[in-house]
Amino acid sequence: MTTPATNSTLDQAADVLSGAPAYLYGYARVSTQAQDLTRQIDRLSAFGVTAENLYVDKRTGTDFEREGLADVLSRLRPGDILALDSLDRLGRTAHKMGEVARKLLADGVHLVVLAGALPFDSRTSGTQTQMALATLSFLAEVELIYQRERRASARASRETRGKTWGRPREVDRAAVLADLDAGLSANKTAAKHGIGRATVFRIKAEARTAAGAAAPVVPEVELVETDGPGGEWPGQYAVPLDAAE
Template sequence: MHIGYARVSSTKQDVTRQLDALAAAGIASEHIYVDKKSGATRDRPGLHEALRQARPGDVIVVHTLDRLGRTVRDTLNLVHELRERGVGIRTLADPLGIDTSNPDSPMAQLAVIMLALFAEMERTYATERASHARAVAAAHGRHTGRPSVVDPDKLEHALMLRDKGVPMRECQWPLRSAHGRPVDVPAGGQ
């Protein structure tokens, strides 16, 4: 049996492309497991269920190898564990096709190692590029990240209250009294 697994790193990302590829490969939707969680951990419900369902002779199919694990070590450990159980892995869109259902194939083993290494390197380089871009923007006085949703006047007023010793829970907006009731603050935060 073929078992599909798809993963994106956050709930904001779309898994449709992976699901479409798995369906096009002939995998029934009831045999496809999905996670919207970082690959930094193996504690992913969809992955656990796919692994639980896999029996000797089955093949776990993923869009690309990096959907299984984030690091070379994690990916290779998972591939090794599955091989010990008689379960193969096949990828659909990697530049080097992977199909470990034949455990004696040295090319499949080499492809797994190379693709896991390339995926980890790309994540490292992407992180470095993003960090550099943030540093350059900050050096030029530009804000990076999400735009602030806090009114600057309200923030200034809350900071002034904090500096006067008002507990942080009372510095929230709308400001609250010690009894938890909202406090009216005149315009300008006075």
């Protein structure tokens, strides 16, 4: 659900040139349709966000194609204010939250976080804002470290079990079948091609199935004048050549 703002881009540009007050926007998000936005909306309304300038999403933070967030970000201009109930409304990861927050501040947009673990108001508290962004940077680096450790652990686990890492490579099925036809055992064929025995047997079974599924041979026939079965239906009948002889 997204409520369109009443302020046009031309209106905003005119306001900036005339020194008119900036626009105040609010953004709220929950991860599922079953969750309730009431608490966030009430807090944003109490801060002064009007209904026409309030944008909401009911989608997960890991999916960054969110219409409500995209709409409000497209409307923000230097001097405008974006209010959030908590900073994690911008995304599920510290990296994504920090990326969006830094871009907004760099574009001259003020960011006000009303609650959560890192509340701050970039209009009045430069130190608190910098501390919040520094904390996000630290958490983002920790996330990257954990991701690298998980990948390294998964790789080591697969290599210990004799499995390869990364995308499976293409198997030369014809070469595998040729080695089997030449009498090479399944174990040696698997080792030669860097695949598992199960893959060798699967390729062999699929080849047999394909061979067995070949089109059946249709016998040649000719039309023969006959009285038909029991002499009751005279006419031409298709009779296999072997039977006709």
